[in-house]
Amino acid sequence: MDDKTAMVVRPASGSRRLRKNASLRLEGGAIVATDRRGRSRRFPIDGSDESPRGFRSAQQLDSGGYYLEDRRGRALVRLRIMDWDPEKVHALDEPAGFEPVIDPKRPSDRPEMMKIEDPPYFARAGTSAAVGIAAVSMYWLHIAPEAVMLLVALPALILFLWFITLTKLAMPKREDLEGAARRVHEARLRLDAESPQAPEATALQNEGETDRP
Numbered sequence: 001m002d003d004k005t006a007m008v009v010r011p012a013s014g015s016r017r018l019r020k021n022a023s024l025r026l027e028g029g030a031i032v033a034t035d036r037r038g039r040s041r042r043f044p045i046d047g048s049d050e051s052p053r054g055f056r057s058a059q060q061l062d063s064g065g066y067y068l069e070d071r072r073g074r075a076l077v078r079l080r081i082m083d084w085d086p087e088k089v090h091a092l093d094e095p096a097g098f099e100p101v102i103d104p105k106r107p108s109d110r111p112e113m114m115k116i117e118d119p120p121y122f123a124r125a126g127t128s129a130a131v132g133i134a135a136v137s138m139y140w141l142h143i144a145p146e147a148v149m150l151l152v153a154l155p156a157l158i159l160f161l162w163f164i165t166l167t168k169l170a171m172p173k174r175e176d177l178e179g180a181a182r183r184v185h186e187a188r189l190r191l192d193a194e195s196p197q198a199p200e201a202t203a204l205q206n207e208g209e210t211d212r213p
Contacts, residue, residue: 006025006026006027007026007091007095008023008024008026009023009085009088009092010022010023011083011084011116012083012084012085012088013082013083013084014036014080014083014117014118015036015118017036018036018117018118021035021036022034022035022036022116024068024089024092024116026095026096029044029045029046030042030043030044030045031043031045031052031068031092031096033077033114034116035114035115035116036116036117036118041077041114043068043070043076043077045097048071049070049071049072050070050071050072051070052069052070052076052096053069053070053071053098053099054068054069054093054099055067055068055089055090055092055093055098056069057081057086065078065079065081066078066079066081066084066086066089067079076113076114077113077114077115077116078113078114078115078116078117079116079117080117080118083117083118124159124163125163128156128157128159128163129156129160131152131156132152132153132156132157132160135148135152135153135156136149136153139153
C-alpha cells in the first residue's frame with residue numbers, strides 16, 4: 001500500500017449532518033473513520049491482530065449493517081449500508097490492501113465499536129408517542145389530573161412530531177434505496193465470485209446433481 005495514497009468516502013444518504021461530517025478516509029497507512037459529530041478514530045493498517053482487514057455486510061441486521069473488522073473478526077466500525085455507496089466503500093479495498101471478507105458470520109460487536117450512523121429517530125418517536133398515550137390514558141382513568149396530562153402529553157406530542165420529521169429528513173429517497181439494494185446485491189455477487197471457496201462449492205453442487213437418479 002502506498003502511504004501517500006489518500007482517499008475519502010462520504011455517506012450518500014442520511015441526515016445533512018451525517019453527510020457533511022461523516023467519512024471514511026484512507027491516509028498515512030491507516031483508515032480514519034469520522035462520525036456525524038466530527039469525532040475521528042484512526043485504525044493503522046500494520047498487520048497486527050487489531051489491524052483492519054476489510055469491509056463486510058451483515059444481512060441479519062435490521063438496518064443492513066456494514067462492518068469494518070479487524071483480523072480477528074471483531075467489529076471496528078459499523079455503518080448503515082443504506083447511507084453509503086458500496087462501490088465507493090469497496091474502492092478503498094485495493095489501495096488499503098484489503099482482501100474480500102467472505103466469512104458469513106457476523107463480526108462480534110464490542111463496546112468500543114465506532115458507529116457512523118444517524119440516531120434511531122423512529123424508535124425515539126415511538127417512545128414519545130407511548131409516553132403521551134400513557135399520560136392521556138391516566139387522565140381518562142382519573143388516575144392523574146388534567147394538569148399532569150397536559151404537562152406530559154403535550155411535550156411528548158411535540159417530541160413525537162420532531163423525531164418523525166428527523167426520520168423523514170434522514171430517510172433516503174425511494175430511488176436511492178432501490179439503487180443501494182441493487183449495488184449491495186452486485187457487491188455480494190462479486191465477493192462470492194472472488195471467494196476461493198466458490199469454485200469448490202460449484203463443483204460439489206455439480207457432483208450432487210450428477211449423482212441424482
